[in-house]
Every structure is written in C-alpha cells, then in structure tokens.
Amino acid sequence: MSQTPATVGPYRVIAPFQATLGQLPVAESRFLARSGDGERTVLVCVPLPDSDRGRWAVEAATAASLSVPGFLPVIEADTTAELPWYATPYVPLLTLPEALAAHGGPLPERTVLALGSSLAAGLAAAHAKGVVHAGLSPSAVFLSTEGPRIGSFGAVRAAGPDGEARGDIPWLTAGCVAPEQAAGGRPRPLGDVHALGAVIAFAATGHTAPERDELPASLRATVAACLSRDPARRPQAAELMHRLTPTAVASQATVLDTTAALPLPAGIIAALARQSASVLAADPPLAPR
Structure with missing residues (x-):
C-alpha cells in the first residue's frame, strides 16, 4: 500500500510490518495492529495496490478455513470488504x-x-x-x-x-x-x-x-x-x-x-527480542521499520 492506513477492519494499525528484503518482493502489505480494547495484537495483511483484490480475497478466505501445522493461523478475515484483509496472532517473528x-x-x-x-x-x-x-x-x-x-x-x-x-x-x-x-x-x-x-x-x-x-x-x-x-x-x-x-x-x-x-x-534471537519490546511499547504508534 502507498500509505499506512489508520485502521484495517476492527484493528488499529500501530506500525507497518515491512521486511528488510532488499530486492526480494513481498506478495501482500503487512501491518502490526491492535484490537480496540488493546488486548490483542495481530499481524494484519491486505492485498497490494496492483494486485487483483478479488483473487487475493479468495485465497485469504481459503487460508482462513485451513488448519494446517506450519502455516500462519488465520484467526479472522473479511474478504468481502472494499479492502479485504486477514489477521494472524502476533508473536515476535x-x-x-x-x-x-x-x-x-x-x-x-x-x-x-x-x-x-x-x-x-x-x-x-x-x-x-x-x-x-x-x-x-x-x-x-x-x-x-x-x-x-x-x-x-x-x-x-x-x-x-x-x-x-x-x-x-x-x-x-x-x-x-x-x-x-x-x-x-x-x-x-x-x-x-x-x-x-x-x-x-x-x-x-x-x-x-x-x-x-x-x-x-x-x-x-x-x-x-x-x-x-x-x-x-x-x-x-x-x-x-x-x-x-x-x-x-x-x-x-x-x-x-x-x-x-x-x-x-x-x-536472530536478539532481533526477535528487540521487536517484541518495541511492539509491547507501541502505543503511541511505532515508527515505520
């Protein structure tokens, strides 16, 4: 996405989760977000601006229906929204x-x-x-x-x-x-x-x-x-x-x-620990990574 949204579905975005990938592309836009009551932090994903939202939404709906070890678990999704999205529980990653x-x-x-x-x-x-x-x-x-x-x-x-x-x-x-x-x-x-x-x-x-x-x-x-x-x-x-x-x-x-x-x-363990500390303190929003 060209800009960081304030919210995605019921979640308040606290920071973009943009990987330091160099020349490697990412197939979706990812954000760290928190529930309105502040109790849950999630990684929320939305389609890229130049991707087909309809096809992306179909894949997101399928992912939400799966229960496969080793895949990111999808706990919530709205694939019919103008901007479809899905969310997975946040752990340092x-x-x-x-x-x-x-x-x-x-x-x-x-x-x-x-x-x-x-x-x-x-x-x-x-x-x-x-x-x-x-x-x-x-x-x-x-x-x-x-x-x-x-x-x-x-x-x-x-x-x-x-x-x-x-x-x-x-x-x-x-x-x-x-x-x-x-x-x-x-x-x-x-x-x-x-x-x-x-x-x-x-x-x-x-x-x-x-x-x-x-x-x-x-x-x-x-x-x-x-x-x-x-x-x-x-x-x-x-x-x-x-x-x-x-x-x-x-x-x-x-x-x-x-x-x-x-x-x-x-x-890697040290980087995960730093990320965890930043997310725990993320209210006000984190600066973009």
Whole structure:
C-alpha cells in the first residue's frame, strides 16, 4: 500500500510490518495492529495496490478455513470488504530475509536443514489435505522462537488465472515460481517443492538460484532435485522432510512435526527480542521499520 492506513477492519494499525528484503518482493502489505480494547495484537495483511483484490480475497478466505501445522493461523478475515484483509496472532517473528540480515549472512547449515525439514513437513500436511500453498518464497517464511511459519498463501494463484503467464508479476519472487506455474499451469504440490528448494537455497546462500558450489555439500543434490524443471524429477514434500531432518531429531520427526528443534543464531534471537519490546511499547504508534 502507498500509505499506512489508520485502521484495517476492527484493528488499529500501530506500525507497518515491512521486511528488510532488499530486492526480494513481498506478495501482500503487512501491518502490526491492535484490537480496540488493546488486548490483542495481530499481524494484519491486505492485498497490494496492483494486485487483483478479488483473487487475493479468495485465497485469504481459503487460508482462513485451513488448519494446517506450519502455516500462519488465520484467526479472522473479511474478504468481502472494499479492502479485504486477514489477521494472524502476533508473536515476535522475522521474515527469512530479515533473519539473514540479523545474522549477518546465510544461516548455519544445521539451521537450514531444520528449517527446510519443518517447512517440508508443513507442505506435506497441506498436500495430504489436497491443498497447494502456491506462494512459498523467502518473504513468505517467518521465523520465531515457536518455529517457522508459512504465510502469503496462494500468491501464485492470486497473480493470475490458470492459462495466463505469471512470469512478469513484480511481486512474485524470481526463482521461486515453478516453470510450469510461471507459464500459467495450475499450481500443484510439486510446484511447492520447487519453491521450497529456492527457499532452502536462499537460507543457505542468500540467493534463490545459487551456483551449485555455493551450497553446502549436504544440500546440493536435494536442492538440485527440488529445482528440476521437470516436476516428475522433484521429490514429494514428505520425502523431502526426511531428507532434510537433522540426525539429532530424525528419530522424533513425523510428517506433522513442524516444531522440530530450529536452532536460531544469537543475532536472530536478539532481533526477535528487540521487536517484541518495541511492539509491547507501541502505543503511541511505532515508527515505520
């Protein structure tokens, strides 16, 4: 949005939640907001000015009806309003690009493996219900002390109908949209796997399409398989979860275990603590981030 609104639905906006993403786009506008009684703080999301509000609203309504581990939980939404919106409970969280910035570079290999495994588990749970996320990208992944969460549900579908090329949509992250989806194909589970490969690559290198030698040796074959142009050559999300599960938690992980230990570096934990303190003190409104 070009300006920060005073309110979104019943919530009073206290600050924009704009990630420090550099050149990476965000598929929706996000704000920190508080209920009128001051008792609840939420992250509220609305469509971008140049997106199709109708299609975005359909995706938001679907997200609100889901109950999938590893996805941001939607507690309230109004998809019929002039400006549709949805809200998720606030906990201190950073987008993946912000986490890399707080850490000062790519994440440690152990963290990347645990992150990838948790995200794969969330996608596998969704796929088991017949749901395709169709929007995974670095800016759609949030890290917190409660584990990673996936937002921006349906960003690829909201970008354009099936059969219409999506390759030049400015708010879709290059490298994250599977080739068949960019060409207008219907989003399917293996498209989510392609996006996850790009997210894992970003976490490990700072790029969604790194050179093979930039990746840690333990990730090269897996990322290459995920990013295959041929969907049939990509692993299923459940298989990918087991490939990425660090040895220390392999015996405990299941397809629904999206809270397996995610070792966060000290810089990220410190950034989460600073954010939490700022939000708690946010009345009057926070300055834009």
